[in-house]
Amino acid sequence: MNLLDRIKTISKQKGLSLRTVNERAGLGPNAIYKWKNTSPSFDKLEKVAKVLDVTPNYLLGREDHSSNAPVDLLDGVRMYNGKPINDQEKEMIKALLDAYRKGDD
Structure with missing residues (x-):
């Protein structure tokens, strides 16, 4: 490319x-x-x-990824307050964060 x-x-x-x-x-x-x-x-x-x-x-194609590229930090989250977080809860958290970010625009 x-x-x-x-x-x-x-x-x-x-x-x-x-x-x-x-x-x-x-x-x-x-x-x-x-x-x-x-x-x-x-x-x-x-x-x-x-x-x-x-x-x-x-x-320029010298890096495979951008150091400024967004990182999905929730992929590494397994627990909150000692309790496991399931995939549905992660999606809810992502939706809340997206809604919060849209409010900043």
């Missing part, structure tokens, strides 16, 4: 168009599309990485 494809994929996962990423990164019109045939400067790549909440190395 090349740089442009990776940016497209991550943008889509985050619900952003390339145009939006371009604007939020403060780049010129269609700058990201031009990266199909040219290499961006590091500062431009860094701006796009920041908008997408990933590392520049992740965009």
Whole structure:
């Protein structure tokens, strides 16, 4: 996967168009599309990485995962107050956290 494809994929996962990423990164019109045939400067790549909440190395394919990628911490939770947490309770907690986050927008 090349740089442009990776940016497209991550943008889509985050619900952003390339145009939006371009604007939020403060780049010129269609700058990201031009990266199909040219290499961006590091500062431009860094701006796009920041908008997408990933590392520049992740965009370049040098890392398999982004150090800024979200981690599902509930996957490791097995108990609360000494009592086991089942899958249904984990889903309820995730739904509560999602609702809480949407309230911050």
